[in-house]
Amino acid sequence: MRQPVALSHASRLVNHGPTALIITEHAGRRNVMAAAWSMPVEFTPPRIAVVVDKKTYTSELLLASGRFALCLPVPAQADLTFRVGSESGRDIHDGHDKFARHGIATFAGPVLGLPLVEGCCAWLELERIAEPHSEQAYDTVFGEVVSAQADDRVFANGRWSFRDDNAPWHTLHHLGGGAFAVPSRVVQGRLAAA
Amino acid sequence: MRQPVALSHASRLVNHGPTALIITEHAGRRNVMAAAWSMPVEFTPPRIAVVVDKKTYTSELLLASGRFALCLPVPAQADLTFRVGSESGRDIHDGHDKFARHGIATFAGPVLGLPLVEGCCAWLELERIAEPHSEQAYDTVFGEVVSAQADDRVFANGRWSFRDDNAPWHTLHHLGGGAFAVPSRVVQGRLAAA
Numbered sequence: 001m002r003q004p005v006a007l008s009h010a011s012r013l014v015n016h017g018p019t020a021l022i023i024t025e026h027a028g029r030r031n032v033m034a035a036a037w038s039m040p041v042e043f044t045p046p047r048i049a050v051v052v053d054k055k056t057y058t059s060e061l062l063l064a065s066g067r068f069a070l071c072l073p074v075p076a077q078a079d080l081t082f083r084v085g086s087e088s089g090r091d092i093h094d095g096h097d098k099f100a101r102h103g104i105a106t107f108a109g110p111v112l113g114l115p116l117v118e119g120c121c122a123w124l125e126l127e128r129i130a131e132p133h134s135e136q137a138y139d140t141v142f143g144e145v146v147s148a149q150a151d152d153r154v155f156a157n158g159r160w161s162f163r164d165d166n167a168p169w170h171t172l173h174h175l176g177g178g179a180f181a182v183p184s185r186v187v188q189g190r191l192a193a194a
Numbered sequence: 195m196r197q198p199v200a201l202s203h204a205s206r207l208v209n210h211g212p213t214a215l216i217i218t219e220h221a222g223r224r225n226v227m228a229a230a231w232s233m234p235v236e237f238t239p240p241r242i243a244v245v246v247d248k249k250t251y252t253s254e255l256l257l258a259s260g261r262f263a264l265c266l267p268v269p270a271q272a273d274l275t276f277r278v279g280s281e282s283g284r285d286i287h288d289g290h291d292k293f294a295r296h297g298i299a300t301f302a303g304p305v306l307g308l309p310l311v312e313g314c315c316a317w318l319e320l321e322r323i324a325e326p327h328s329e330q331a332y333d334t335v336f337g338e339v340v341s342a343q344a345d346d347r348v349f350a351n352g353r354w355s356f357r358d359d360n361a362p363w364h365t366l367h368h369l370g371g372g373a374f375a376v377p378s379r380v381v382q383g384r385l386a387a388a
Contacts, residue, residue, distance in 0.1 A: 015230050016367035016375050017211005036209050037233040041245050041332045049243065049334060051235050075381045082383030134328055138235045138336060140243060160369045173210035173367070173377050175354045178385065181210050181377030187269045189276030189372035 004110075005122070005148035009158035011040035013072065013122045013150060014048060016160065016183060018171035019081060022052065023069040023114050024061035030115055032098050033058040034085025036174040038070065046145040048126060053139050057090040063135070066128045067112050068143060071120040072171050075182055080104070082178035111147040121169040122150040162186055198304075199316070199342035203352035205234035207266065207316045207344060208242060210354065210377060212365035213275060216246065217263040217308050218255035224309055226292050227252040228279030230368040232264065240339040242320060247333050251284040257329070260322045261306050262337060265314040266365050269376055274298070276372035305341040315363040316344040356380055 005013065014020070019036045037051035050070070052059045062068045073081045080102055089098050099106060099115065106115035109125040116123045126143030134140040154161060154169040162170050162183055172180035199207065208214070213230045231245035244264070246253045256262045267275045274296055283292050293300060293309065300309035303319040310317045320337030328334040348355060348363040356364050356377055366374035 012370055016213075016369055017230075017233075019210075036211075037235065039211075039231045039233045039243070039245065041231065041334055047332065049233070049332065051233065078381045078383035079385075080383075083385055086385055131328075131331075134325075134334075137325075138241070138243065140235055140328075140334075142332060158370070159373075160375070162369075162375055172381070175210055175356075175380070176206055176352070178383035179353075180381050180383060181354070181356055182379040182381060183367050183375030183377050184379040185376040186369070187272045187366070187374050187376060189272035189274075189374060191273075191277055191280055191372065 001152050002149050003152045005150050005155065006158065007046050007145055007148060008044055010046040010124060010145040010148040011043050012158055013124060013148060013155065014038055014040055017173055018072050019174040019180065020070040020072055021081065021084065021117055022050065022058055023071060023116060024058050024065065025114055026061040026065035029061060030097055030099065031057050031061055031089035032084050032104065032117065034081045041142065047142060048145060049140050049142050051139045052141050054135065057088050062128060062141065067114065068126055068128065069109055069114040069116055070124045071117040072122040074119065074121050074169050075172065076168060077119060078172060078180050081172060109147055121154050121171060124148050195346050196343050197346045199344050199349065200352065201240050201339055201342060202238055204240040204318060204339040204342040205237050206352055207318060207342060207349065208232055208234055211367055212266050213368040213374065214264040214266055215275065215278065215311055216244065216252055217265060217310060218252050218259065219308055220255040220259040223255060224291055224293065225251050225255055225283035226278050226298065226311065228275045235336065241336060242339060243334050243336050245333045246335050248329065251282050256322060256335065261308065262320055262322065263303055263308040263310055264318045265311040266316040268313065268315050268363050269366065270362060271313060272366060272374050275366060303341055315348050315365060318342050
């Protein structure tokens with residue numbers, strides 16, 4: 001079940017390196033693309049950096065609107081993630097978009113109203129922090145998280161809990177060529193020597 | 195067995211969001227710290243961004259030397275990773291450093307000679323790309339990879355292969371509080387509908 005996540009815990013959602021779907025919308029046009037390259041850069045305020053190739057339709061909509069969202073897909077969405085990461089929304093000319101082409105159900109983000117993807121395990125809305133040099137030189141966009149939500153079957157009390165009984169809501173981590181690793185095993189480090 | 199990785203494949207090593215050990219060395223002082231926050235930003239030339247709190251000893255040595263290394267720890271190194279991420283090398287005053295304190299065996303990096311951690315599954319040496327604004331505002335350091343190596347039991351031909359029979363060399367993905375997810379399951383996305 002989708003639940004709000006405290007903004008102070010938002011960085012935890014992407015701390016372990018999941019692949020995300022990036023959502024953008026501007027002036028009646030919207031897009032969804034896969035992005036493997038993102039990371040938190042600050043806990044408070046919660047800030048995230050994400051790499052968005054400046055040639056992409058996503059980059060165009062992101063820079064024009066100043067906002068974007070990250071949705072974390074689950075194993076059942078591996079095909080979808082690979083597909084939306086392998087085509088450009090700019091190439092769809094039949095009046096539809098990638099959401100329509102792939103039958104992607106959405107709900108409105110609570111703060112920015114961006115079309116978030118149903119069935120993911122976590123969702124973040126972000127406002128772009130304008131950093132033209134990083135965007136130009138490294139395709140690196142900085143954003144501040146303004147809403148965070150997660151499925152409480154797999155993320156609760158500020159922590160992921162990856163277990164056999166919630167495997168359908170684990171995150172995806174792109175290895176290349178559409179192969180995604182799933183973090184289904186957990187090891188606990190200890191500070192004191194045993 | 196440790197093998198060189200083509201620089202064009204270096205970004206693949208961190209594409210899936212592993213936690214890394216950051217190695218720094220300057221003027222006879224060296225340090226190792228854990229960093230969960232890194233990402234590739236470019237394939238060619240191979241460039242990576244990593245978040246290093248500017249208050250840390252690692253940041254001091256990195257900025258002074260202009261170089262650093264990333265080593266990817268494996269499950270047997272979860273305790274070590276949690277420990278070196280929970281203490282500062284600046285606080286060790288007995289003439290030793292974290293390597294000595296934790297009995298960390300090292301070998302010299304092939305290009306920069308940095309002390310790389312034995313027993314990891316991948317190793318990268320990087321030269322800092324000076325970006326004072328990103329470093330100051332976001333603790334975000336950009337680096338260019340100048341050497342890459344990986345254990346060929348788990349990474350070969352430019353790809354990770356996470357299987358049951360090579361589980362001891364899987365990567366760690368920090369969830370918080372010393373808990374690390376291990377990407378031990380793989381799902382393959384398909385481009386064409388079944």
